[in-house]
Amino acid sequence: MSITVRFFASIRIKLGKSHDTIDCKGITTVTDVWERSARIPPPAHLLAAVNQEYASLGQAVRDGDEVAFFPPVTGGQE
Amino acid sequence: MKIQLLATAFDPWQEIVRYQSGQPHLEGKFGATTVFVGTLRDFNQGEAVRAMTLEHYAPMTEKHLERIVYEASSRWPIEDVLVVHRYGELSPNDPIVLVAVWSAHRDDAFQACRYVIDELKTRAPFWKQEAVGAGKRWVTPEG
Numbered sequence: 643m644s645i646t647v648r649f650f651a652s653i654r655i656k657l658g659k660s661h662d663t664i665d666c667k668g669i670t671t672v673t674d675v676w677e678r679s680a681r682i683p684p685p686a687h688l689l690a691a692v693n694q695e696y697a698s699l700g701q702a703v704r705d706g707d708e709v710a711f712f713p714p715v716t717g718g719q720e
Numbered sequence: 721m722k723i724q725l726l727a728t729a730f731d732p733w734q735e736i737v738r739y740q741s742g743q744p745h746l747e748g749k750f751g752a753t754t755v756f757v758g759t760l761r762d763f764n765q766g767e768a769v770r771a772m773t774l775e776h777y778a779p780m781t782e783k784h785l786e787r788i789v790y791e792a793s794s795r796w797p798i799e800d801v802l803v804v805h806r807y808g809e810l811s812p813n814d815p816i817v818l819v820a821v822w823s824a825h826r827d828d829a830f831q832a833c834r835y836v837i838d839e840l841k842t843r844a845p846f847w848k849q850e851a852v853g854a855g856k857r858w859v860t861p862e863g
Contacts, residue, residue, distance in 0.1 A: 648777070651849070652858045691777075694783050710777060712777065712847065715843070715844060716841075717776075717845070718817055718844075
């Protein structure tokens with residue numbers, strides 16, 4: 643009964659961890675996952691994904707999900 | 721169709737030759753090949769760039785690159801697509817990304833290639849951190 647949490651780039655540095663596992667008891671949304679694991683207010687422009695799909699902070703999560711948090715993406719080339 | 725994420729430096733021109741030679745289904749079918757190669761500059765936002773680290777979220781990157789290539793092949797009549805993207809430590813002059821599209825006609829090949837690189841930039845989960853001066857900075861989408 644757990645949710646895997648992953649952090650990337652500047653969010654990973656800020657929190658000092660790249661991943662976490664939390665008990666899903668009492669967790670219903672992406673925001674709940676952030677609050678339980680990060681324990682700081684969400685930064686501006688925070689993006690999230692549930693099971694590798696972009697998700698809003700209000701999206702529902704459930705047992706076994708992988709939830710990721712990261713800043714805006716900057717791939718490719720300018 | 722092939723999507724490859726590489727931790728080490730690659731030669732995009734060799735990748736194109738190697739890939740095309742392994743695709744007999746292309747023979748006689750394509751009249752146009754368009755290629756985009758993105759390369760790391762030694763300057764950005766007015767500062768000298770010594771190196772860059774490219775971080776990514778591997779399973780999500782693969783999933784979204786596959787989807788973008790599928791979308792391109794649904795929108796334009798293209799024969800094949802090769803995408804190679806680096807991650808890890810890069811030096812100036814290192815290729816970052818290669819998009820090659822094979823099609824019967826040039827217009828479809830140009831448009832599909834442009835679609836893949838533009839969508840990749842906004843949807844694939846990569847993050848750039850540049851080494852500038854004595855420190856490092858995260859690149860923002862506006863950068």
